[in-house]
Amino acid sequence: EAQVTQNPRYLITVTGKKLTVTCSQNMNHEYMSWYRQDPGLGLRQIYYSMNVEVTDKGDVPEGYKVSRKEKRNFPLILESPSPNQTSLYFCASSPTGQRTIDTQYFGPGTRLTVL
Amino acid sequence: GEDVEQSLFLSVREGDSSVINCTYTDSSSTYLYWYKQEPGAGLQLLTYIFSNMDMKQDQRLTVLLNKKDKHLSLRIADTQTGDSAIYFCAESRSNTDKLIFGTGTRLQVFP
Numbered sequence: 202e203a204q205v206t207q208n209p210r211y212l213i214t215v216t217g218k219k220l221t222v223t224c225s226q227n228m229n230h231e232y233m234s235w236y237r238q239d240p241g242l243g244l245r246q247i248y249y250s251m252n253v254e255v256t257d258k259g260d261v262p263e264g265y266k267v268s269r270k271e272k273r274n275f276p277l278i279l280e281s282p283s284p285n286q287t288s289l290y291f292c293a294s295s296p297t298g299q300r301t302i303d304t305q306y307f308g309p310g311t312r313l314t315v316l
Numbered sequence: 317g318e319d320v321e322q323s324l325f326l327s328v329r330e331g332d333s334s335v336i337n338c339t340y341t342d343s344s345s346t347y348l349y350w351y352k353q354e355p356g357a358g359l360q361l362l363t364y365i366f367s368n369m370d371m372k373q374d375q376r377l378t379v380l381l382n383k384k385d386k387h388l389s390l391r392i393a394d395t396q397t398g399d400s401a402i403y404f405c406a407e408s409r410s411n412t413d414k415l416i417f418g419t420g421t422r423l424q425v426f427p
Contacts, residue, residue, distance in 0.1 A: 205358070218329075241324070243404060244359075244417040291358055305415065307358030 203228045205308035207292050212214075213314045214282055222277045222311050224292030231250040232295045233275035234259070234305070235267065237288040244291065250275055320407055320418040326387070327424045334392040338405035341386060345407040348381060350390045353402040353420070362403075392423075400425045407422045 234249040236259075236265040246259030247284055250269040254257045264286055275294075279286060285298065290310040320340045328334045340348070346367050351359040365372045365379045365388075373378045378391040388405055405418040 203403055235411075242420040243320070244406075282407070285400075292360075304361050305359075307360070309356070309358050 205292055205294055205306050206219045207308040207311045209311060210309065211312050212282060213316065215316050216283055217281050220279050220282060220313075222279075222290060222292075222313070224275045224277065224308060225273050226275075226292075226294040226306070227273065228294065228296075228306065230271065230294035230306075231272070231297050233269065234293045234307075235265070235277050237261065237276070237286075238310075239288050241289045242247065247277070263295075275278060279312070282313075287315050296301075317419060318396055320405060320416050322403075322405060322418040322421045324419065325422050325424070327426065328395050330395060330397060330425050330427050332397045334390075334399065334423055334425075336390045336392075336403050336405075336423065338388040338390075338418050339386055340388065340405075340416075340418075341380065341406050342407065342416075343383075343386065344409045347408045348379075348388050349406040349408075350377075350379065351404040351406060351417075359404065368380075383420070395423075395425050397425045399423060399425070 208223045231252045235247040236244040238244050245261045245263050248267040250256045253272050258266050289309045293305040295305045322338050347364050349364040350362045352362050354357050363374050363377050365381050376393045380389045402420045403423050404420045407416050
């Protein structure tokens with residue numbers, strides 16, 4: 202089944218404790234992206250990647266890191282989480298990232314709480 | 317600016333039509349999208365419209381685009397309880413890889 206998976210689905214952590222949220226897709230998509238969803242703000246893009254070893258900042262990259270060492274995986278790293286990073290996080294992928302033709306497939310979301 | 321705005325809530329009776337509205341500010345938008353988010357799930361693309369189109373119909377869904385007013389709407393005919401969800405509009409622009417999302421409209425369908 203074609204899908205985007207994220208782990209963990211729920212995470213409660215404390216300020217300053219490094220964490221990684223994994224994202225994996227099995228559709229051989231080139232483009233992957235991370236969003237955070239906050240009430241009243243919709244979805245905001247954190248980072249995106251057009252292909253392996255190519256990553257770019259989105260609208261709200263501060264406090265986050267990503268890596269794209271292989272096509273299927275795009276982990277989101279919080280080196281020193283803070284309470285303002287409490288949010289619902291979505292990973293998405295699409296075949297090429299070209300908006301004119303692509304559909305983005307979204308993962309189920311990871312709800313992160315930073316105390 | 318990059319704002320894409322939607323009203324936060326909409327409540328309709330089962331069987332009625334729902335109209336969810338969205339306004340955007342950037343005239344360079346190329347594609348406009350509607351996504352549906354059911355409780356506890358990710359976003360699912362419902363439909364999209366190219367910026368040179370005025371209307372697109374897909375079964376119970378009708379998308380209307382008024383490019384002059386930068387207004388996009390999604391009409392759901394014969395709304396069902398399974399349509400209860402958050403609906404996001406989003407725009408993409410020809411000069412960027414970004415997808416700009418609206419704030420989302422929570423649609424509640426009551427019997």
